[in-house]
Amino acid sequence: MAPELSTDPSAPDPSGPDRPDPDTLTPVAQDYLKAVWSALEWSDDRVTTGQLADRLGVGPSTVSETVRRLADQGLLEHEPYRGVGLTALGRAHALVMVRRHRLIETWLVRELGYTWDEVHDEAERLEHAVSDLLVERLDDRLGRPVRDPHGDPIPTADGCVVRPDAVPLGALADGASGVVARISDADPDALRRLAGLGIELDVPVTVTGRRERAGTLALAWQAQGVARATELDALAASRIWVVPA
Numbered sequence: 001m002a003p004e005l006s007t008d009p010s011a012p013d014p015s016g017p018d019r020p021d022p023d024t025l026t027p028v029a030q031d032y033l034k035a036v037w038s039a040l041e042w043s044d045d046r047v048t049t050g051q052l053a054d055r056l057g058v059g060p061s062t063v064s065e066t067v068r069r070l071a072d073q074g075l076l077e078h079e080p081y082r083g084v085g086l087t088a089l090g091r092a093h094a095l096v097m098v099r100r101h102r103l104i105e106t107w108l109v110r111e112l113g114y115t116w117d118e119v120h121d122e123a124e125r126l127e128h129a130v131s132d133l134l135v136e137r138l139d140d141r142l143g144r145p146v147r148d149p150h151g152d153p154i155p156t157a158d159g160c161v162v163r164p165d166a167v168p169l170g171a172l173a174d175g176a177s178g179v180v181a182r183i184s185d186a187d188p189d190a191l192r193r194l195a196g197l198g199i200e201l202d203v204p205v206t207v208t209g210r211r212e213r214a215g216t217l218a219l220a221w222q223a224q225g226v227a228r229a230t231e232l233d234a235l236a237a238s239r240i241w242v243v244p245a
Contacts, residue, residue: 020092027128030097031056032066033075036086037094041152041163042182042241046083092159099155100127102148103138109149110142116149117191150191151182151201151241166241169207170217170234177206178242190239197230198223205242 022030035055039047049063056063067084070076075090086094104123108114114122136157139145146162147153155161166181180203183194199205199221208229209218216231232240 020089020096022093022096025093028066029070029075030128032070033086033090033094034097034101036076036084037091037098046085048083052084095155095159097127100130100135102152102154103135103142104130105148106142106145107138116195117188119149120185150185164243166243169237169240169242172207172242172244174207174209177204177245179204179245180240181243182241184239187239190236198228199240
């Protein structure tokens, strides 16, 4: 089966000696590779087709068929009941798309005044249209940022990714502290709520207790010099990653 390529006859060969160019792939293929990489970035487990369906907003049968096709093209690895992973070629394509997405998000926040809960969907649309030249100009304009507005690391042009040594907030013991390093962009409502509380990147926080039956975690921190405290449910807490103090 031929690779899922665009119809542009001038598009470079993704199996060539140079860095893979994801523009040789369809937007659907780009989205799948980026989704798999993003799902695996903060987890050691392979992503399931069900998780991909949730991330991409499509039906499980559509995911299964597309995963099979991309596996046939050497971009994904898929073993029944063991989940989906990336081949070396698929990972190289995915990193270029992740770099585009996160640089665009950073540009939208810094230069155009978007809030961090607005940028994901906008970047999803723009990442398929920008050229490598524009991406490198954005990177230079922004001062070579190492993370996006949500704390996710921005891959370098040569595919290097430096992830902070962060753990989920819930992994901290009672009384332990950490500095917020990442807040997942999976739920815009959660981002707005946390921003309203003053829980943002680089804010020191302390777990002051938890109610196991209620599934809540008590948190204390300071915002603009004012001591604050709240209880977060398990889902909201799972969105926050911290570097332990």
